Amino acid sequence: xxxxxxxxxxxxxxxxxxxxxxxxxxxxxxxxxxxxxxxxxxxxxxxxxxxxxxxxxxxxxx
Numbered sequence: 001x002x003x004x005x006x007x008x009x010x011x012x013x014x015x016x017x018x019x020x021x022x023x024x025x026x027x028x029x030x031x032x033x034x035x036x037x038x039x040x041x042x043x044x045x046x047x048x049x050x051x052x053x054x055x056x057x058x059x060x061x062x
Contacts, residue, residue: 021052029059 024043028035036055043053 022046022054024053024055026055026057027059028057031057031059 022043024039026036026039030036036057039055043055046053
């Protein structure tokens with residue numbers, strides 16, 4: 001791992017934040033159950049940081 005000073009690290013993190021997207025996969029059979037709500041809490045925090053989030057429900061798919 002390369003060593004960066006703090007200003008370089010902040011710059012790198014800012015660039016990644018501008019292009020970061022997250023896909024959260026809910027495999028629970030209950031589409032609006034506890035797993036979904038946990039994913040929603042995480043998604044809300046990520047969205048506060050301007051990170052796009054998509055939650056996909058795949059439970060009970062045939």
